Amino acid sequence: MALPNPHGPEKKLKPLFLEGKAREEEIARAASLPKVYLTSKETSDILMLGMGAFTPLKGFMNKAEWQGCVFDLKLPDGTMWPMPVTVSITANELQAAGIKEGMEVALHDRASGELYATMLVEEIYQIDKEAECREVYKTLDAEGHPGVAKTMAQGEYNLGGPIKALNEGKYKDKYPKYYLYPEQSRKLFEEKGWSNVVAFQTRNPMHRSHEYLVKFALESGFVDGAFIHAIVGALKKGDIPGETRVKCYEVLIENYFPKEVIALGVYPMEMRYGGPREALLHAVFRQNFGCRYLIVGRDHAGVGDYYGPFDAQKIFDELWPGALELGPMKINWTFYCYKCESMASLMTCPHGKEDRVVVSGTQFRRAMQEGQELPKEFGRPEVLEILKEYYKTAEKVEIKKGAYEDITPEMLAKIKNQK
Numbered sequence: 342m343a344l345p346n347p348h349g350p351e352k353k354l355k356p357l358f359l360e361g362k363a364r365e366e367e368i369a370r371a372a373s374l375p376k377v378y379l380t381s382k383e384t385s386d387i388l389m390l391g392m393g394a395f396t397p398l399k400g401f402m403n404k405a406e407w408q409g410c411v412f413d414l415k416l417p418d419g420t421m422w423p424m425p426v427t428v429s430i431t432a433n434e435l436q437a438a439g440i441k442e443g444m445e446v447a448l449h450d451r452a453s454g455e456l457y458a459t460m461l462v463e464e465i466y467q468i469d470k471e472a473e474c475r476e477v478y479k480t481l482d483a484e485g486h487p488g489v490a491k492t493m494a495q496g497e498y499n500l501g502g503p504i505k506a507l508n509e510g511k512y513k514d515k516y517p518k519y520y521l522y523p524e525q526s527r528k529l530f531e532e533k534g535w536s537n538v539v540a541f542q543t544r545n546p547m548h549r550s551h552e553y554l555v556k557f558a559l560e561s562g563f564v565d566g567a568f569i570h571a572i573v574g575a576l577k578k579g580d581i582p583g584e585t586r587v588k589c590y591e592v593l594i595e596n597y598f599p600k601e602v603i604a605l606g607v608y609p610m611e612m613r614y615g616g617p618r619e620a621l622l623h624a625v626f627r628q629n630f631g632c633r634y635l636i637v638g639r640d641h642a643g644v645g646d647y648y649g650p651f652d653a654q655k656i657f658d659e660l661w662p663g664a665l666e667l668g669p670m671k672i673n674w675t676f677y678c679y680k681c682e683s684m685a686s687l688m689t690c691p692h693g694k695e696d697r698v699v700v701s702g703t704q705f706r707r708a709m710q711e712g713q714e715l716p717k718e719f720g721r722p723e724v725l726e727i728l729k730e731y732y733k734t735a736e737k738v739e740i741k742k743g744a745y746e747d748i749t750p751e752m753l754a755k756i757k758n759q760k
């Protein structure tokens with residue numbers, strides 16, 4: 342059996358990176374184009390587009406694409422697409438740069454100043470940001486939800502049109518073994534003889550419950566390999582950096598998984614914390630990476646209390662036939678239970694809270710920061726050791742419940758000004 346097709350009507354990967362001479366020429370040409378400066382999320386989207394992870398998108402969405410994806414979960418040609426991939430600009434910047442429809446622009450990362458792509462501006466349009474937040478994030482709470490904050494802080498205009506991606510960013514050098522493009526992961530799976538690969542999305546170190554999710558999938562009989570696929574794009578303050586997490590994944594795989602059934606990869610997207618909608622986005626690009634299943638556990642891609650614990654599983658039931666070639670592998674809340682004497686889930690364990698090992702993210706960070714021991718039923722000692730080392734030197738972040746430190750005062754001021 343072959344791997345599932347890439348997403349979209351053509352069933353073909355659409356990487357947007359230019360190579361060799363074409364790339365050099367485009368970089369030289371870009372120097373004379375008006376510049377548009379990107380947020381870190383927009384820059385990371387260029388990397389996803391460039392490597393073909395966002396196949397079949399050809400660039401940043403135009404208004405019809407934005408509208409279709411926000412309100413109907415589909416692009417104008419009927420392809421399922423759950424979250425906007427857009428680039429914005431303020432009215433002042435638009436005027437200062439003299440950008441008009443039909444012009445080409447150079448897209449630069451705002452933080453580093455580096456050139457990432459050129460773009461043909463087919464359309465300049467305004468969106469109803471609140472409608473986007475209501476539909477996609479199911480909340481308008483810009484002060485609590487990082488995805489809503491980013492949307493509400495966008496400029497007044499979006500630019501839509503195809504891009505030519507020119508910069509592969511720093512990740513390739515940072516993670517040479519694991520920074521795989523969809524074409525490469527597909528090749529890797531084929532070399533391993535896998536055709537039914539399950540993806541495990543992660544933005545945290547993996548503890549026993551995560552390990553169990555992957556092992557459960559491997560035990561299910563539906564898959565022949567598991568792809569641990571970790572997000573390494575910009576994180577919020579207090580999160581554990583990608584380099585540290587990769588070390589954790591390595592020791593976990595080395596000590597607790599047979600090598601023949603497991604692969605590790607990292608990808609450069611920035612989390613949107615969109616819960617159910619983001620679970621669908623995770624599914625779309627995992628299909629592009631060659632996976633047939635995505636593990637969707639409790640509160641997938643969620644944040645705070647904005648989503649019900651299993652909303653991200655239920656949204657897959659709303660899709661129409663043929664929307665995806667990848668299916669969710671839905672798994673309930675998992676933990677170690679002393680009475681069951683094993684890992685279990687709410688589906689399999691009848692016991693009470695007092696019998697289960699459950700450590701919240703907040704409790705975990707506090708234990709690590711204060712050097713407390715955590716039970717081996719919660720995390721593997723090899724993994725916890727790395728994390729303890731990390732927290733010895735890590736900047737101590739004040740842990741506020743429900744507050745997200747990446748919503749900066751500047752962002753809040755911007756949002757307030759627009760009201």
Ligand SMILES: [Zn+2]
Pocket residue numbers: 678679680681682685689690691692696
């Ligand atoms: Zn039990």
